[in-house]
Amino acid sequence: MINEIILMNGYGIFVWSSFLITFFVCGVFYYKTRKTLKKYEKEFAKEIEELSIKQKKTVLENSKIASKVLSSYNKTI
Amino acid sequence: MFNFLNNSNIFVWIERVTNFINSIFFVLLLVALSFALILSPPDYLQGDSVRIMYVHVPAAWIGLASFSCIALFSIFNFIFKIKYLTLITKSIAPIGLMFTCIALVTGSIWGQPTWGTFWVWDARITSMSILALFYVMFIAVQKLISEEDRANKISSLVAVFGLINIPIIKYSVEWWSTLHQPASIKISGSSTIHSSMLTPLLLMFFVLILYCALIFLMKYKTEIIRIKKKNLKRYD
Numbered sequence: 001m002i003n004e005i006i007l008m009n010g011y012g013i014f015v016w017s018s019f020l021i022t023f024f025v026c027g028v029f030y031y032k033t034r035k036t037l038k039k040y041e042k043e044f045a046k047e048i049e050e051l052s053i054k055q056k057k058t059v060l061e062n063s064k065i066a067s068k069v070l071s072s073y074n075k076t077i
Numbered sequence: 078m079f080n081f082l083n084n085s086n087i088f089v090w091i092e093r094v095t096n097f098i099n100s101i102f103f104v105l106l107l108v109a110l111s112f113a114l115i116l117s118p119p120d121y122l123q124g125d126s127v128r129i130m131y132v133h134v135p136a137a138w139i140g141l142a143s144f145s146c147i148a149l150f151s152i153f154n155f156i157f158k159i160k161y162l163t164l165i166t167k168s169i170a171p172i173g174l175m176f177t178c179i180a181l182v183t184g185s186i187w188g189q190p191t192w193g194t195f196w197v198w199d200a201r202i203t204s205m206s207i208l209a210l211f212y213v214m215f216i217a218v219q220k221l222i223s224e225e226d227r228a229n230k231i232s233s234l235v236a237v238f239g240l241i242n243i244p245i246i247k248y249s250v251e252w253w254s255t256l257h258q259p260a261s262i263k264i265s266g267s268s269t270i271h272s273s274m275l276t277p278l279l280l281m282f283f284v285l286i287l288y289c290a291l292i293f294l295m296k297y298k299t300e301i302i303r304i305k306k307k308n309l310k311r312y313d
Contacts, residue, residue, distance in 0.1 A: 005115060008125035014190050015128045018183040019114070022132045026288060029175055033295045040302045047309055064085035065305050068092075 045073035084301050091294045098291050102284070109284045112277035120274075127274070129187040135282040137180035137205070139289060141243060143173030144208060147215065148240035151233035163229050164304075166236065167219060168296035172289050174212035181205055192256050200249035201257035204242060211239035 008015050048059060048070050060067045113131035120127035147166045154162040184202065185195045196202070214235045222228035245252075250259045261270040268275065 008128070009119070011124055011126040011128075011190055014126055014186050015114070018129045018132055018186050019110075021182055021186075022136065022179050025175060025179060029171075030288075030292065033292050033299075037295050037299045037302075040299050040306065044302050044306045044309070047306065051309075059309065063305065065088045065301065066309075068088065069302065069305075 041069050041073060045070050088298065088301055091298050095291060095294050098287050102287055106284050109277065109280040113281055117277045118273055123191055126187060126190045129183055131277050131281045133180055133183040133187055134278060135285045136176045136183060138282065139285060140173055140177035140180050140208060141246060143169050144211065144239060145243055148236040151236040154233060164297060164300045168293050168300060170212060170215050172292050174209065174216065177205065177209045177212060181209065197256055199255045199257055200253040201246065201255055204246040204249050207242050208246060211235060211242060
């Protein structure tokens with residue numbers, strides 16, 4: 001049964017390589033996209049932290065996104 | 078009326094939808110793979126090599142659909158000047174390119190057992206390669222031109238120009254004598270694929286669409302943060 005699934009009557013190499021390539025590429029692409037997002041979130045949060053207290057307060061009051069990113073960043077560190 | 082379309086609301090929704098997709102994705106992937114690799118029957122003519130269809134066809138559909146979306150959004154953007162559309166097209170393009178390349182590679186692998194060759198300058202394959210080139214041009218313009226407005230205009234032009242290629246890809250198997258088989262699934266008219274093969278195909282398509290949604294949302298979120306980051310400089 002397992003042999004049948006792996007060999008697929010001689011077509012296994014073609015079928016498995018197609019699936020593996022597809023999911024490998026998708027996995028790498030997911031990883032890279034997530035890494036970029038995290039990098040931007042981190043940089044953005046750091047820049048907010050570097051603002052003066054007054055500026056920081058204004059930014060957080062005006063931007064829901066900034067406060068969300070900052071709170072999730074603070075959770076991770 | 079369009080208050081829900083502001084970036085803050087979109088940002089919150091992105092997080093919710095991403096979490097939802099993450100929670101169901103692996104179960105669905107497992108079901109789809111079981112159907113595609115084990116439960117579906119081999120083809121009477123192509124044998125087990127037909128299973129390549131379950132990644133090749135959805136990848137090609139996504140590649141085509143993504144470019145059509147990019148081109149249509151670019152046209153809307155020319156007319157209505159909606160800034161979100163630029164963010165959407167920028168987020169879709171890499172996904173479309175990736176799936177077009179996957180369609181080309183898996184198609185090439187499928188070509189070896191069925192046609193006896195990995196590559197042939199067949200009308201369908203050539204037009205799909207041209208689609209990949211249009212994606213590359215679209216992304217390259219966005220990356221290489223630093224002035225954002227100019228980059229958006231030129232990349233939109235590339236997308237609109239590339240739209241001509243979409244019907245060529247679709248009808249290439251009917252207009253020219255090609256090795257590639259004609260479409261088995263038709264939106265209008267009866268499909269020539271058995272339900273035992275249609276089910277895994279649609280399942281795999283659904284799983285890959287979910288994957289695209291996940292990537293798209295992450296990319297869109299990145300774009301929103303990038304804009305916010307730029308705006309933050311005003312406070313310096």
